[in-house]
Amino acid sequence: MADSKAKTRVAVAGLGAIGADVVKALDRGIDGLMLVAVSASSPEKHRGWLAELKTAPEMVPIEQLAEVADIVVECAPSKVVRAIVAPVVERGKTAVVLSVGALLQNEDLVDLAKTHGGQIIVPTGALIGLDAVTAAAVGTIHSAKLVTRKPVAGLVGAPHLVEHDIKIEGITEPLRVFEGSARDAAKGFPANLNVAVALSLAGIGPDRTRVEIWADPTVTRNTHRIEVDSDSARFSMTIENIPSENPKTGRITALSVIACLRKLRASLRVGT
Numbered sequence: 001m002a003d004s005k006a007k008t009r010v011a012v013a014g015l016g017a018i019g020a021d022v023v024k025a026l027d028r029g030i031d032g033l034m035l036v037a038v039s040a041s042s043p044e045k046h047r048g049w050l051a052e053l054k055t056a057p058e059m060v061p062i063e064q065l066a067e068v069a070d071i072v073v074e075c076a077p078s079k080v081v082r083a084i085v086a087p088v089v090e091r092g093k094t095a096v097v098l099s100v101g102a103l104l105q106n107e108d109l110v111d112l113a114k115t116h117g118g119q120i121i122v123p124t125g126a127l128i129g130l131d132a133v134t135a136a137a138v139g140t141i142h143s144a145k146l147v148t149r150k151p152v153a154g155l156v157g158a159p160h161l162v163e164h165d166i167k168i169e170g171i172t173e174p175l176r177v178f179e180g181s182a183r184d185a186a187k188g189f190p191a192n193l194n195v196a197v198a199l200s201l202a203g204i205g206p207d208r209t210r211v212e213i214w215a216d217p218t219v220t221r222n223t224h225r226i227e228v229d230s231d232s233a234r235f236s237m238t239i240e241n242i243p244s245e246n247p248k249t250g251r252i253t254a255l256s257v258i259a260c261l262r263k264l265r266a267s268l269r270v271g272t
């Protein structure tokens, strides 16, 4: 009992590809943390597997997560980010945000966190190299670019494609479907380009960070390449993500969140 009192209480909002894996990892055990609550849009769908956990978390609506937890991990669609994060940071607590693109439409959440002593954490997620980008940003970054290639299934239905009547079903060669700023990429591809916004927030912002998106029938993995030039280093890195059960989301994303949670109370932290 004394031990559980010392633990930081964690809640998870959204039990899809990322949230379910994070819940299971928390239940297996992460030093210093305990899972206390979850939110789902269809709670009845999840009752079976939640009941099999070592300690079944409470099921509460998203607005109430901040009341019962110290850290809330958002793994939900971008449209509900504000409803999840605002009550958390208003209480001076910590929100881990996966739907990073939504932070651009809700920039005041960061001010809210500042005013109330809360914190918003953006894990590296499906991307690579944000440690190097944040370090380079302490100096001067001259340019930052992301080139994303996804299998067709990972892009179909994106608002930019619908709006511009860009057909990608049945293509046989790679097709560049977008070139522009990270801000516009996030608007046009809200479920695909969180990584572009994460890169921009780590580096030179959503208007100066350039993005290319390719629908590529020759790849089976969600592939992100970053290219950064700065006054301390020039680097480029590529990550090839195996899609999870959600073809838009790479498997490594949930693992990145779990690694991020492990670091919160770890005796040894490696990486920026």
Ligand SMILES: NC(=O)C1=CN([C@@H]2O[C@H](COP(=O)(O)OP(=O)(O)OC[C@H]3O[C@@H](n4cnc5c(N)ncnc54)[C@H](O)[C@@H]3O)[C@@H](O)[C@H]2O)C=CC1
Binding pocket: 013, 014, 015, 016, 017, 018, 019, 039, 040, 041, 042, 062, 074, 075, 076, 077, 078, 080, 097, 098, 099, 100, 124, 125, 126, 127, 190, 191, 192, 194, 195, 198, 246, 248, 249, 250, 253
């Ligand atoms: N930062 C990053 O690197 C990445 C971010 N993402 C983003 O993370 C978020 C989650 O991704 P996935 O787990 O793949 O999505 P998903 O679609 O598999 O899961 C989202 C879950 O949220 C639930 N949900 C919807 N409304 C809700 C509500 N009001 N209350 C509680 N639950 C609700 C849905 O029923 C669903 O189970 C998405 O916004 C996605 O774009 C995805 C991949 C990488």
Ligand SMILES: O=C([O-])CC(=O)C(=O)O
Binding pocket: 126, 191, 192, 193, 194, 195, 196, 222, 223, 241, 248, 249, 250, 251, 253
């Ligand atoms: O590659 C992935 O796994 C998902 C992705 O691009 C994103 O959400 O930004």
